[in-house]
Amino acid sequence: MVHVKPGDGPARVVIVCEHASNRIPDGFDDLGLPEEALTSHIAWDPGTFEVADAVSDQLRAPMVWGGVSRLLYDCNRPPNAESAIPAHSEETVVPGNTRLTEGQRATRIDQFYRPFEALLAQTLANRPGPSVIVTIHSFTPVFHGEDRSVEIGVLHDEDSRLADALLKVADGFQIERNAPYGPEDGVTHTLRQHALPRRILNVMFEIRNDLIANPQQCETMAQTLADWLTQAIAICAEEGRA
DSSP states (O other): OEEEEOOOSSOOEEEEETTOOOOOOTTSGGGGOOHHHHTSTTTSOTTHHHHHHHHHHHHTOOEEEEOSOTTTOOTTSOTTOGGGSOSEETTEEOGGGTTOOHHHHHHHIIIIIHHHHHHHHHHHHHSSSOOEEEEEEEEOSEETTEEOOOOEEEEOSSOOHHHHHHHHHOOSSOEEETOSOOGGGTOOHHIIIIITTTTOOEEEEEEEGGGGSSHHHHHHHHHHHHHHHHHHHHHHHHTTOO
16 A cells, blocks of 8 residues: 655655555445546546656655555545545545544554555665655646646745755746645645654655646656756755755
């Protein structure tokens, strides 16, 4: 349900992709959802696995990713968050999540979240020296009927060191800080859980999914992100902020 790809490069980066898959294993009856819902952005972040995988290759960095739909359990949410197992997503009701008992929620947490949390922690522990956590997500161009002009969001929680450096070097897109989501939306759980306590550099990318809709776009975006990260990490090191 959770996967890791090793990396042997000199970069300290660990790539994370919590919403890489829309898979729902047997036994969950597709959560009562039709095929069109399970292939839409409510079930996963389209394009992010391909981008994250390519960034991992570019930097020769390990990558940890979730192997099931975020509708089963959103690994970028803590167990006590209602949105960890959403009863609805945007306008879609998720029947398989609407009447869960405390025991059923606990089973989901143990089955999907705890292994993800443990594998990411172990991957970080296995890196020589302090790591850099980079999580990669995507978002839909239209949300509740409103167009989104932002193309790439550079997100952070309390620690903005790497985000600040990235915003100095990133160009060529409509780029915004903590957009279209931010910490107040509960989207920085992975950073809070794994980066802030370790005081290591961290950032979350949100990419508008029409920019990573085909393999060529994914490869180009991955090269762009890898270049930005290389420059930004070097800036942090030069400024003594790494």
